Amino acid sequence: MDLTEYYESHYSAVVHTGLAGIVQSAFHRAVESPFTSSKGFPTVVEVGATNAEHIPFVRHQFSRYVMVDIRDSGAAREAARVASVGGRSVEFLVDDAQTLAALPQCSVDRLVSMCLLHHLSEPDRALRRWRQVVRPGGTISIFLPCDPGLLWRTGRRFTTFRSAKRIGLDSTLLRYLNAIDHRNHVGSLLAMAKGVFADDRLRVRWFPLPGVPSWNANLFLTLQIAVV
Numbered sequence: 001m002d003l004t005e006y007y008e009s010h011y012s013a014v015v016h017t018g019l020a021g022i023v024q025s026a027f028h029r030a031v032e033s034p035f036t037s038s039k040g041f042p043t044v045v046e047v048g049a050t051n052a053e054h055i056p057f058v059r060h061q062f063s064r065y066v067m068v069d070i071r072d073s074g075a076a077r078e079a080a081r082v083a084s085v086g087g088r089s090v091e092f093l094v095d096d097a098q099t100l101a102a103l104p105q106c107s108v109d110r111l112v113s114m115c116l117l118h119h120l121s122e123p124d125r126a127l128r129r130w131r132q133v134v135r136p137g138g139t140i141s142i143f144l145p146c147d148p149g150l151l152w153r154t155g156r157r158f159t160t161f162r163s164a165k166r167i168g169l170d171s172t173l174l175r176y177l178n179a180i181d182h183r184n185h186v187g188s189l190l191a192m193a194k195g196v197f198a199d200d201r202l203r204v205r206w207f208p209l210p211g212v213p214s215w216n217a218n219l220f221l222t223l224q225i226a227v228v
Helices: 003-009 011-015 018-032 074-083 123-133 150-158 160-166 171-181 186-196
Strands: 043-047 064-069 089-094 108-114 134-145 201-207 220-226
Touching: 003 011, 003 171, 011 018, 011 160, 018 108, 018 134, 018 160, 018 201, 018 220, 043 123, 064 074, 074 089, 108 123, 123 134, 123 186, 134 186, 150 160, 160 171, 186 201, 186 220
Parallel strands: 043 064, 043 108, 064 089, 108 134
Antiparallel strands: 134 220, 201 220
């Protein structure tokens, strides 16, 4: 099995069911927790949108929401159609998150990245491009799982590995696919983000132990970056 087959046939069942699904929901809520319905971003871009799992958790106002993924998704296109109500425009766009060729510079008010940087061949290039497309005064919100940290690796045994087992996928195969898919170390990604956004206002929050800035002791972290 390759990654394309996994994403097309098994990804949703492994990641979004059972305890794994509950944990995934917590990831999305954590990224959105700083924002309320009184806040507004006219144009929002979500990179690595997959099948539109994140948009139901967005609480703030927006006029235009663009979901971007390198793979086409009928589920995301349908979710975009359903969500385009009340004067809001929701779109799905096939594009590479490392280049965002369809987006002009300084055209976005908020950019959201959920668990994407681990997958990219050039994450530093992506970070620089994201900063280019977000206007000064805009926000970049990034979710990073603490992979390959101790708590993250332990947690998989009770979440995605169990979900995979229920549909007949063994842990050896899942580890293989994860090794191909999560090619970047969380510590390196955090260092890249701090370098790219050195002139901006960057806030790191660790979960579940915010007072312990360790990727071994935490399950994930979020970055909220105010672009200067």
